[in-house]
Amino acid sequence: MTSTAGPAPLVHTDRPAAPSYRRVAVRAIGGVDGLFRIVGLLRERRYRVRDMSVDVREGVVESTVRCTVLLNGDDLGLLLHRLRRLPQVVLADED
Numbered sequence: 001m002t003s004t005a006g007p008a009p010l011v012h013t014d015r016p017a018a019p020s021y022r023r024v025a026v027r028a029i030g031g032v033d034g035l036f037r038i039v040g041l042l043r044e045r046r047y048r049v050r051d052m053s054v055d056v057r058e059g060v061v062e063s064t065v066r067c068t069v070l071l072n073g074d075d076l077g078l079l080l081h082r083l084r085r086l087p088q089v090v091l092a093d094e095d
Contacts, residue, residue, distance in 0.1 A: 018072075019070050019071060020070070021070055021071075022076050024067055024068075024079065024080070024083075025065070025092070025094075026065045026066075027062045027064055027089070027090045027092075028064075028088045029061055029062055037086050038089065048070040049069055050068040050069070051068050052068075053065070053066045066095055076094060080092050
C-alpha cells in the first residue's frame with residue numbers, strides 16, 4: 001500500500017516571537033528630573049507601558065522606577081541598553 005499523504009507542512013522557525021509583557025526596574029539619580037528622562041525615553045520610543053510605579057523620596061540619592069512593558073522578542077536587551085545610556089540611570093535590569 002502506498003501513502004497518499006502530501007508533503008509535510010512548512011514550519012516557519014524564523015518568525016519573531018509574540019510580544020510579551022516584561023518587568024523592568026530602573027534606579028536613577030537626579031530626583032524627579034531624572035525620572036522624567038526615563039519616562040521621556042519610554043514615550044519617545046513609543047514603548048507600550050502597562051503599569052508603572054515610581055519611588056522618589058526627599059533626601060535619598062536614588063529613585064526607583066518599576067514598569068511592565070510590551071516587548072517583541074529580543075527588545076528587552078535594546079530597552080535596557082537605551083536606559084543604561086541615560087546619564088541619570090545607575091542601574092537598569094529585568095525585574
